[in-house]
Amino acid sequence: MPELPEVETTCVGIAPHITGQILQQVTVRDHRLRWPIPDDINHLVAGQRLHKVVRRGKYILMYFDLGGLIGHLGMTGSMRIVTQDEPPAYHDHFDLCFSACLVRYRDPRRFGSLLWQPFPLEDHALLANLGPEPLTEAFNVDVLHAACKGKKQPIKTLIMDSKKVVGVGNIYANEALYMAGINPNRQAGRVSRQRLAKLVEAIKQVLTDAITQGGTTLRNFVDSDGNPGYFKQQLRVYGRAHKPCRSCGEALKEVRLGQRSTVYCRYCQR
DNA sequence: AAATTCTCCTGAAGGC
DNA sequence: TGCCTTCAGGAGAATT
Numbered sequence: 001m002p003e004l005p006e007v008e009t010t011c012v013g014i015a016p017h018i019t020g021q022i023l024q025q026v027t028v029r030d031h032r033l034r035w036p037i038p039d040d041i042n043h044l045v046a047g048q049r050l051h052k053v054v055r056r057g058k059y060i061l062m063y064f065d066l067g068g069l070i071g072h073l074g075m076t077g078s079m080r081i082v083t084q085d086e087p088p089a090y091h092d093h094f095d096l097c098f099s100a101c102l103v104r105y106r107d108p109r110r111f112g113s114l115l116w117q118p119f120p121l122e123d124h125a126l127l128a129n130l131g132p133e134p135l136t137e138a139f140n141v142d143v144l145h146a147a148c149k150g151k152k153q154p155i156k157t158l159i160m161d162s163k164k165v166v167g168v169g170n171i172y173a174n175e176a177l178y179m180a181g182i183n184p185n186r187q188a189g190r191v192s193r194q195r196l197a198k199l200v201e202a203i204k205q206v207l208t209d210a211i212t213q214g215g216t217t218l219r220n221f222v223d224s225d226g227n228p229g230y231f232k233q234q235l236r237v238y239g240r241a242h243k244p245c246r247s248c249g250e251a252l253k254e255v256r257l258g259q260r261s262t263v264y265c266r267y268c269q270r
Numbered sequence: 271a272a273a274t275t276c277t278c279c280t281g282a283a284g285g286c
Numbered sequence: 287t288g289c290c291t292t293c294a295g296g297a298g299a300a301t302t
Contacts, residue, residue, distance in 0.1 A: 001295060075295055109279040153273055
C-alpha cells in the first residue's frame with residue numbers, strides 16, 4: 001500500500017533513469033485502471049522529452065514538452081525500471097518506453113491511474129484542490145489550526161483529507177496521532193493549538209523517517225521485483241491491535257473511522 | 271456545507 | 287490444488 005514515502009522513493013528511484021529522455025511510446029496492456037488510461041495516450045505524449053519527475057501528494061507527475069502524465073500507484077501499484085527484453089508479467093498493465101529503458105507499471109488491484117494533462121498541470125481536477133505538502137513550510141500549525149476550526153469530524157479523518165494536507169495515509173495517520181498523544185476520534189475543532197503543533201511535527205517526523213528508511217529498503221528500482229511493500233519500520237500502533245502499548249503496556253484499541261482501521265492507546269491518547 | 275458512506279479491485283487470511 | 291467469506295485500503299464520487 002504505497003504511502004507518501006513509497007511514492008517519494010519511487011520518484012527518486014526512477015527519475016535518474018528517464019529524465020531527459022524522449023518517451024517513444026506507451027505500451028498499454030490493460031487500460032482499466034481507476035480511471036481508464038486514455039485511448040489516445042500515445043498521440044498525447046509519445047515523442048516528447050521528459051523534463052522532470054515530481055511527487056505531489058501521492059501523485060507522480062512527469063513533465064513533458066506539452067504537458068504531463070499524472071500517475072498514481074493506488075493501493076498496490078509499483079513502477080520500476082526494466083530492460084526491453086524483460087517479458088511483462090501478470091498485472092503489468094503499461095510500460096513507458098524510453099530509448100534505453102522502460103518504466104513498467106504493475107498493479108494487481110488496478111486502483112492506480114495514468115492520465116494526461118496539458119500545462120498547467122494544476123488545472124487538472126485531481127490536482128486543483130490539493131492541500132499543502134506535509135514536508136514543507138506550507139504545512140504548519142497555523143494551517144492545520146485553521147483547517148480544524150469548528151470541525152466536528154474526527155481529527156484522524158481530517159488529516160487524511162487531501163484538501164487539508166496531502167499524503168497522510170492510514171498507516172501514518174495512526175502513527176502520527178499516537179506520537180502526538182491525540183485520540184484519533186477527537187473532534188478536530190476540539191484539539192488545542194498546542195497539541196496540533198505536536199501533531200504537525202509528528203506527521204513530518206513519521207513521514208521523514210519512513211522516507212529515510214525507504215531510501216535504504218527500496219534502493220533498487222532496477223530489475224527488482226517491483227513490489228514496494230511497505231516499510232518494516234517500527235510501527236507503534238498500526239497493525240498492533242490488542243497488543244500492548246509500547247509506552248504504558250495497556251492493550252491497544254481498534255475501532256473503525258471512515259471505513260479505516262484505527263488503532264490507538266486509550267490511555268496515552270486523549 | 272459538512273460529514274459519512276459507497277465504490278472500484280484482487281490477494282491474503284481465516285473459518286469450516 | 288478446498289471453498290467460501292471477510293478484509294484491506296486511496297481517495298474521488300455519491301449520499302445523507
